[in-house]
Amino acid sequence: MTENNLISETSPYLLQHAHNPVDWHAWNENALKKAKDENKPIFLSIGYSSCHWCHVMAHESFENEDVAKFMNESFVNIKVDREERPDIDDIYQKVCQIATGQGGWPLSVFLTPDQKPFYVGTYFPVLDSYGRPGFGNICRQLSQAWKEKPKDIEKSAENFLEALNKTEKVQVSATLDRTILDEAAMNLFQLGDSSYGGFGSAPKFPNAANVSFLFRYAKNSGLSKFNEFALKTLNKMARGGIFDQIGGGFHRYSTDAKWLVPHFEKMLYDNALIPVNYAEAYQITKDPFYLQVLEKTLDFVLREMTSPEGGFYSAYDADSEGVEGKFYVWKKSEIKEILGKDADIFCLYYDVTDGGNWEGNNILYNNLNISTVAFNFGTSENDVRDVIDQSAEKLLKVRSNRMPPGLDDKILVSWNSLMITAFAKGYRVTNDKKYLNAAKNCIKFIEENLFVDGKLLRTYKNHTPKIDGYLDDYSYFVNALLDVFEIDPAPRYLKLSIKLGHHLEKHFWDSENNSFFMTSDNHEKLIIRPKSNYDLSLPSGNSVSAFVMLRLFHLSQEQVFLDIAKAIMESQAQMAAENPFGFGYLLNTISLYLEKPVEITIINPENSELYKSLVTHYLPNSFMITIQNSAQLETLSEYPFFAGKSFENKTSVFICKNFSCSLPLHTIDEVESHL
Numbered sequence: 001m002t003e004n005n006l007i008s009e010t011s012p013y014l015l016q017h018a019h020n021p022v023d024w025h026a027w028n029e030n031a032l033k034k035a036k037d038e039n040k041p042i043f044l045s046i047g048y049s050s051c052h053w054c055h056v057m058a059h060e061s062f063e064n065e066d067v068a069k070f071m072n073e074s075f076v077n078i079k080v081d082r083e084e085r086p087d088i089d090d091i092y093q094k095v096c097q098i099a100t101g102q103g104g105w106p107l108s109v110f111l112t113p114d115q116k117p118f119y120v121g122t123y124f125p126v127l128d129s130y131g132r133p134g135f136g137n138i139c140r141q142l143s144q145a146w147k148e149k150p151k152d153i154e155k156s157a158e159n160f161l162e163a164l165n166k167t168e169k170v171q172v173s174a175t176l177d178r179t180i181l182d183e184a185a186m187n188l189f190q191l192g193d194s195s196y197g198g199f200g201s202a203p204k205f206p207n208a209a210n211v212s213f214l215f216r217y218a219k220n221s222g223l224s225k226f227n228e229f230a231l232k233t234l235n236k237m238a239r240g241g242i243f244d245q246i247g248g249g250f251h252r253y254s255t256d257a258k259w260l261v262p263h264f265e266k267m268l269y270d271n272a273l274i275p276v277n278y279a280e281a282y283q284i285t286k287d288p289f290y291l292q293v294l295e296k297t298l299d300f301v302l303r304e305m306t307s308p309e310g311g312f313y314s315a316y317d318a319d320s321e322g323v324e325g326k327f328y329v330w331k332k333s334e335i336k337e338i339l340g341k342d343a344d345i346f347c348l349y350y351d352v353t354d355g356g357n358w359e360g361n362n363i364l365y366n367n368l369n370i371s372t373v374a375f376n377f378g379t380s381e382n383d384v385r386d387v388i389d390q391s392a393e394k395l396l397k398v399r400s401n402r403m404p405p406g407l408d409d410k411i412l413v414s415w416n417s418l419m420i421t422a423f424a425k426g427y428r429v430t431n432d433k434k435y436l437n438a439a440k441n442c443i444k445f446i447e448e449n450l451f452v453d454g455k456l457l458r459t460y461k462n463h464t465p466k467i468d469g470y471l472d473d474y475s476y477f478v479n480a481l482l483d484v485f486e487i488d489p490a491p492r493y494l495k496l497s498i499k500l501g502h503h504l505e506k507h508f509w510d511s512e513n514n515s516f517f518m519t520s521d522n523h524e525k526l527i528i529r530p531k532s533n534y535d536l537s538l539p540s541g542n543s544v545s546a547f548v549m550l551r552l553f554h555l556s557q558e559q560v561f562l563d564i565a566k567a568i569m570e571s572q573a574q575m576a577a578e579n580p581f582g583f584g585y586l587l588n589t590i591s592l593y594l595e596k597p598v599e600i601t602i603i604n605p606e607n608s609e610l611y612k613s614l615v616t617h618y619l620p621n622s623f624m625i626t627i628q629n630s631a632q633l634e635t636l637s638e639y640p641f642f643a644g645k646s647f648e649n650k651t652s653v654f655i656c657k658n659f660s661c662s663l664p665l666h667t668i669d670e671v672e673s674h675l
Helices: 029-038 052-062 065-074 086-100 135-148 150-167 178-191 208-221 224-239 270-285 288-304 332-349 370-377 381-399 413-430 433-449 471-487 491-507 541-556 559-578 584-595 608-615 630-636 668-674
Strands: 024-026 042-047 076-081 107-111 117-121 455-461 464-468 598-603 622-627 652-657
Touching: 024 029, 029 042, 029 076, 042 052, 042 086, 052 065, 052 135, 065 135, 086 107, 086 117, 086 150, 117 135, 117 150, 135 150, 178 208, 178 224, 178 559, 178 584, 208 224, 208 270, 208 584, 224 270, 224 288, 270 288, 270 413, 288 413, 288 433, 332 370, 332 381, 370 381, 413 433, 413 455, 413 471, 433 471, 455 471, 471 491, 471 541, 471 622, 491 541, 491 559, 491 630, 541 559, 541 584, 541 622, 559 584, 598 608, 608 622, 608 668, 622 630, 652 668
Parallel strands: 024 076, 042 076, 598 622
Antiparallel strands: 042 107, 107 117, 455 464, 598 652
């Protein structure tokens, strides 16, 4: 079997291509030097391990001996895992947006030896079809143009570079006031699907930060329609095929408007961001339904995406045995055989039919209330609930013996940090210690394996950490440290957060344009130094940094943190108001800043009733820290947030806002009146 240079890589995506006849290289000095030495253009292919169309293009083109032969003769061929190198992906995705109006993966880019793009697209079929030019043809034409019309190629590359530089300039600064939030909320609400929740039509993505923003806006404005819409979205998602009804966890997105047919891959980041919404929904409504969805999702991650060392894996593929969704779908006959007499109740509840609801199979999907099913069978709601729970367990057991989808088991600091946050928030509302332990174990794993010489590295696989950390690695990790610190305030978490906050300011901050670069000042130099400003499937490093800096300011009172947070918010507030869909996380930060955060310190949480009433209360505009013992308070008293507070033998609560603090409060009524 042939193998190429990718055989020595650790990324599962790159290893998937290590036996292609294409002579692939990873993005490194040797490959870039080879292109210059041989004066050959670079063919750059960017994807990720659970990307369906990446697999299709690999099978059609990169496993094709004739295509590979021509590629090897004419180009230096480089493969990049976008999850390992978000900087390279970001630059060339922007080029694709400029050239075609859309981006996506696989991303296929032809570059000059000095990395300037001159032709770009996404998936190309191997032969001309679907109105798309065939990949073989494109390679031949571009190779010919490179030899015969070098000036045309140089001009095309310069035009792209010029357009690219313009996209990196951030808009004019705006005053931060309530009108920003009002405009954003109305614009976002207009994008909402009033029938099925969510934003836009198909395909429909879970937009966790936007749901959070609607919850915040409803609380701050008193307008309940925003709450109702956000709750509808979460209800429809949790009952839809996008949620794995028996195994827990969310798939990437829905291919239709009603959340029925998902794209079946499961990403760690979705299963970190979405549970936070369900924790918020539970705090707002106290409805245990939201708690169940949160627990099923976190339990899925503990069961199937957690490494023995305490880190979290990246993704599960959509396909198993070469068929998309095969692992997750059912025939009615199969369910009847497994469940026997309970099958009728289960099938009615989950809309299972002989003909199926997708390609002759059934995706489990619930649109009936338990009460309707109970009435139909003349039994009690509790009995129906028991049947559904027990049946789900039986099916999960059978399903676990199927051939599972491929697992991308690399561990990324940024996505792991989002997961730490989810477990911390999950612990708050459930009081289940296993979630807090998972969060702390992951922090320990990152500290022990991904810190080298005081710097964070991005990715870990086969006991090998590598690639310098990006803005999102640092900002998400500081956020995660602070989320765990609020629950269990070990002073070292705060010390490390402040240290990393200063590291960001020193090595990533662009004071001319009031935003952070994606890469540090000593990172590999690419054709531009990229920035990410949009909150899309992942929150942007700038939005999370603004939030983190605001938190660090309140804990330390170091003015530099507040100055940076304000500068980011002011530079992007106008864009956020006009295009809220792409700035959900930033809008949450602006909302917190404008509402003036309430600082809540719970000292000695032995009064479990008072403690529980606070942590299960929806208080989005607060920083709430629980001091467990007097030693913690003593060590932390050097920080302004904790100064002047003393430990008592009974639970006491301090509430501070606008630089004035309450006396210690001891009852739920006293606390309520101050909030």
